[in-house]
Amino acid sequence: MSSERYLVRGAQLSDGTTTDLLLADGVITATGTQLSDAGATVIDADGLLALPGLVDLHTHLREPGYEQSETVLTGSQAAAIGGFTTVFAMANTSPVQDTAGVVEQVLALGESAGYVTVQPIGAVTVGLAGERLAEFGAMAASRANVRVFSDDGFCVSDPLLMRRALEYVKAFDGVVAQHSQEPRLTVGAQMNEGALSSELGLTGWPAVAEESIIARDVLLAEHVGSRLHVCHLSTAGAVDVVRWAKARGINVTAEVTPHHLLLTEELVAGYDARYKVNPPLRRREDVEALRQGLADGTIDIIATDHAPHPVESKDCEWDAAANGMVGLESALSVAHAAVVETGFLGWSDLVRVMSTTPARIGRIHGQGQQLTVGAPAELTLYDPSARRVFGRENLIGKGVNSPYLQMTLPGQVLATFHRGYATVLDGVLQSTAQIEAARGPLVRGAHE
Amino acid sequence: MRHLLSTKALSRDEAISLLDIAEDMADVANREVKKLPTLRGKTVVNLFFEDSTRTRISFEAAAKRLSADVINFSAKGSSVSKGESLKDTAQTLAAMGADGVVIRHPASGAPQVLAGSGWIDAGIINAGDGTHEHPTQALLDAFTIRRRLHDGASRGRGLDGVTVTIVGDILHSRVARSNLWLLNTLGAHVTFIAPPTLVPADTSAWPAGIGYDLDAAIDAGPDVVMMLRIQAERMNAAFFPNSREYSRRWGLDDERFARLSSHSIVMHPGPMNRGLEISSAAADSDRSTVREQVANGVSVRMAALYLLLSGDREDH
Numbered sequence: 103m104s105s106e107r108y109l110v111r112g113a114q115l116s117d118g119t120t121t122d123l124l125l126a127d128g129v130i131t132a133t134g135t136q137l138s139d140a141g142a143t144v145i146d147a148d149g150l151l152a153l154p155g156l157v158d159l160h161t162h163l164r165e166p167g168y169e170q171s172e173t174v175l176t177g178s179q180a181a182a183i184g185g186f187t188t189v190f191a192m193a194n195t196s197p198v199q200d201t202a203g204v205v206e207q208v209l210a211l212g213e214s215a216g217y218v219t220v221q222p223i224g225a226v227t228v229g230l231a232g233e234r235l236a237e238f239g240a241m242a243a244s245r246a247n248v249r250v251f252s253d254d255g256f257c258v259s260d261p262l263l264m265r266r267a268l269e270y271v272k273a274f275d276g277v278v279a280q281h282s283q284e285p286r287l288t289v290g291a292q293m294n295e296g297a298l299s300s301e302l303g304l305t306g307w308p309a310v311a312e313e314s315i316i317a318r319d320v321l322l323a324e325h326v327g328s329r330l331h332v333c334h335l336s337t338a339g340a341v342d343v344v345r346w347a348k349a350r351g352i353n354v355t356a357e358v359t360p361h362h363l364l365l366t367e368e369l370v371a372g373y374d375a376r377y378k379v380n381p382p383l384r385r386r387e388d389v390e391a392l393r394q395g396l397a398d399g400t401i402d403i404i405a406t407d408h409a410p411h412p413v414e415s416k417d418c419e420w421d422a423a424a425n426g427m428v429g430l431e432s433a434l435s436v437a438h439a440a441v442v443e444t445g446f447l448g449w450s451d452l453v454r455v456m457s458t459t460p461a462r463i464g465r466i467h468g469q470g471q472q473l474t475v476g477a478p479a480e481l482t483l484y485d486p487s488a489r490r491v492f493g494r495e496n497l498i499g500k501g502v503n504s505p506y507l508q509m510t511l512p513g514q515v516l517a518t519f520h521r522g523y524a525t526v527l528d529g530v531l532q533s534t535a536q537i538e539a540a541r542g543p544l545v546r547g548a549h550e
Numbered sequence: 551m552r553h554l555l556s557t558k559a560l561s562r563d564e565a566i567s568l569l570d571i572a573e574d575m576a577d578v579a580n581r582e583v584k585k586l587p588t589l590r591g592k593t594v595v596n597l598f599f600e601d602s603t604r605t606r607i608s609f610e611a612a613a614k615r616l617s618a619d620v621i622n623f624s625a626k627g628s629s630v631s632k633g634e635s636l637k638d639t640a641q642t643l644a645a646m647g648a649d650g651v652v653i654r655h656p657a658s659g660a661p662q663v664l665a666g667s668g669w670i671d672a673g674i675i676n677a678g679d680g681t682h683e684h685p686t687q688a689l690l691d692a693f694t695i696r697r698r699l700h701d702g703a704s705r706g707r708g709l710d711g712v713t714v715t716i717v718g719d720i721l722h723s724r725v726a727r728s729n730l731w732l733l734n735t736l737g738a739h740v741t742f743i744a745p746p747t748l749v750p751a752d753t754s755a756w757p758a759g760i761g762y763d764l765d766a767a768i769d770a771g772p773d774v775v776m777m778l779r780i781q782a783e784r785m786n787a788a789f790f791p792n793s794r795e796y797s798r799r800w801g802l803d804d805e806r807f808a809r810l811s812s813h814s815i816v817m818h819p820g821p822m823n824r825g826l827e828i829s830s831a832a833a834d835s836d837r838s839t840v841r842e843q844v845a846n847g848v849s850v851r852m853a854a855l856y857l858l859l860s861g862d863r864e865d866h
Contacts, residue, residue, distance in 0.1 A: 292658075300750030301558075303658035303682030303724060308751070372666070373659030417667075419636050421657035421680070 109139045113147035116449040125479040128522035155187025155480035157460040160405035167196025172410040174211035180430040180499030182217040182525035185482035185515040188469045193225040194255045200225035200236035202244035209246040216537045217525045224248040242274040249465040252279035268328040279331040287311035294367045294382045309337040320347035332356040336381040338391030345400040357405040360436035375416045375423030397446040403460045410501025428501040435511040479522035488514040551857045553665045553674040556683045557732035575852035589618035592649040599625040599655045612851035644670035658682035673858035688728035690850040710737030717743045718778030743767045747789040771811040777828045807832040
């Protein structure tokens with residue numbers, strides 16, 4: 103734990119109250135007003151929101167295997183500048199995170215980086231091949247303590263395999279996070295199927311390919327009495343299916359990405375591959391339904407699906423381009439624009455969908471807690487009145503495949519604290535040397 | 551005109567002007583010396599990422615009749631097949647001083663990406679991109695229809711009130727899309743006839759009628775019936791049961807051809823599957839424009855190259 107002391111002076115909490123926060127020994131040791139600043143670095147938080155550190159249930163960190171796109175270190179840095187204190191690292195690395203050894207390696211890389219808690223996700227099937235179950239038990243029992251399992255990027259389309267996965271995770275209170283995409287209905291799919299795909303001559307990715315898998319999966323989850331998490335909902339129909347499942351009492355949670363809450367398929371018309379993502383950008387009606395679903399609790403969380411790619415994977419013709427957008431650095435501002443400024447969520451709702459609930463779904467401890475005495479010092483300070491033209495200089499990770507470049511976005515993260523030490527201060531990412539000094543020696547040196 | 555990427559972006563005036571220039575170019579073909587000095591010293595690259603001998607040689611003939619130097623760059627056997635990107639290929643061509651690039655690419659939008667990329671400054675002509683557009687094919691089709699209807703009095707005219715029925719694989723056809731926009735811009739009425747599986751997912755925004763019944767469409771007496779080529783691979787992907795059933799329901803066979811009204815013309819962009827989407831009697835009749843379309847293709851492409859490459863290029 104950090105030995106640093108910070109006094110955050112006059113911050114506004116998500117419930118609207120104003121307080122000082124004293125951070126010491128990695129926890130919040132005092133709240134209230136007129137706290138003593140003895141021995142503490144004082145941070146004037148007048149006009150700033152203090153939010154529990156954000157938790158991203160859906161991040162691609164690319165390491166091991168795709169270090170030209172991102173590393174655990176650079177992805178952790180992108181997370182910190184975005185106000186995150188925890189990211190769940192998706193399993194589609196190379197080698198795949200399908201054994202205890204690989205998930206422990208990713209965990210150790212995260213500890214070594216020290217910017218956020220990196221919680222590995224385990225693959226559902228060996229090599230993401232969709233054929234046989236990965237060693238869930240070994241990953242769950244490993245030091246990485248895996249509870250979320252996902253073949254994200256691929257759908258577990260075999261219904262029997264999905265049933266078995268849902269059943270098996272019950273042994274350790276795990277959850278299967280499904281990438282809902284019927285593969286036969288999306289062969290060669292390039293964008294949302296509809297009027298625009300018909301005009302542009304791009305192979306369609308129909309909404310029914312997402313909705314039919316979600317419908318099947320919620321019924322399977324009901325049948326076997328297990329817990330299902332649906333990744334990146336993107337269609338109005340998907341919201342309806344999840345709403346129906348929840349009304350029926352099925353144990354399902356759902357996420358939506360910032361980009362599906364803000365952007366629509368019209369952006370594809372110029373064939374600029376920065377807008378190529380899976381699931382694809384949809385219609386305005388879908389965006390509205392997703393916002394509504396988030397507001398009424400049908401959708402539980404916002405998760406970034408941060409997907410960095412090297413420049414050459416986007417600087418090409420549409421068909422050849424990779425799917426995905428970076429999102430960690432911009433997530434809070436985009437959520438602010440899409441659902442707070444539009445009146446769908448208040449700040450306490452935003453805390454729920456970007457911190458509390460993702461931590462609960464992922465069964466991670468010491469994250470997503472309200473900023474009260476005794477809580478871990480995991481928080482971010484956000485200036486909601488700022489407006490900025492989002493640019494390349496705001497992208498801290500390796501990927502520059504952001505759809506928000508040159509867009510004006512509200513808000514800015516000015517500080518992030520993880521385990522009591524600052525990872526971002528005055529809007530600036532702290533250096534690796536500063537992190538190392540603040541953090542002290544690693545408790546467990548699993549990394550070399 | 552800086553690039554020719556789609557017909558959707560063409561105004562009526564631009565389209566008619568291009569067709570009128572094509573009339574002038576067609577006159578050249580009737581002269582003893584079929585060559586103009588207009589593009590002397592200019593370099594045109596035919597950049598073909600898909601096989602298409604017909605379209606490539608049509609562009610090659612057009613460029614040569616305008617005295618341009620022509621380089622044919624085929625993806626087969628080139629660095630492209632070894633994994634070189636569109637960007638690197640474009641920059642290579644730019645470094646060689648290409649003034650115009652005629653691009654055929656399997657990815658929809660590739661010509662637009664090339665034109666907007668900054669990788670190359672040349673004028674770009676879309677010679678067919680994926681299932682998106684094939685603007686010079688639509689222009690030559692419109693040119694052919696206009697000549698059949700108005701002959702020597704074609705100049706300055708659109709296709710107002712002309713009814714055009716396009717039959718076949720609309721879903722995968724860039725010819726259908728380019729014709730849709732261009733013919734509509736010129737005042738014609740377009741109807742698509744296809745198996746429901748080969749109609750795009752949502753055509754509600756298209757200025758076209760959609761139907762499944764070829765017999766009803768023929769009985770309506772259209773001025774033009776355009777048959778599209780049906781690709782063999784569509785049968786394997788379960789778009790329709792087999793070629794015989796397709797031919798029975800959506801082929802222009804002898805019986806349907808006989809029922810066509812006497813003024814109707816029959817078009818096909820080629821290459822034809824005789825006996826599948828079109829019978830030999832229909833293809834070889836004097837109402838068929840198949841060979842005229844090929845000849846007119848050269849004139850239209852001369853006009854496009856002329857508009858893009860002659861004189862000072864616009865700055866954007």
